[in-house]
Amino acid sequence: MLKEYRKTATIKAEQFDGSAKMARKYGGKINPEYCIFAGEPRFVLPTKEGGMKFDTGDWIATGIDGEHWAISDSIFRRTYEEVDGND
Template sequence: MLHEYRKKTTIKAEQFDGSDEMMKKYGLKKFGWKGFIKVPNSKKRFRLDAPMIIEAGDWLIENDKAEVDVLSDEDFRRTYERCD
């Protein structure tokens, strides 16, 4: 019989808002009129498969290896459910 399951692990994530504070925290800089890119030698390590351009509204997810992954708002909401 087929059942539905939810991921059991919890994650720490925050939605990127494009603020100067978050750009500094994640080592990003403005790119174009609505995008942001990773600054070389930033303190945060992004996963190699993370997108090059990050937009306000994307989700920044830090894993247990202190690597940051990026998901669009649509993909994040499809994959995760808030539990706090």
């Protein structure tokens, strides 16, 4: 039987500003296969499942074990809401 579930853990996240400095903060690197797309560098974020492409405007999430992954802005805004009391 199909059941419905809700996530119970919170995450930390910040919206990627497109800078190499911010990409490096999360271990991201410029993707050599797609160095420039629409005038902006393309980045790859190391994740538990392998490299994940991310772009300016995507959100970089940090999970409960310190792992990182990217979430597109449209999915992030439909899936998450800010928790009061964030630093």
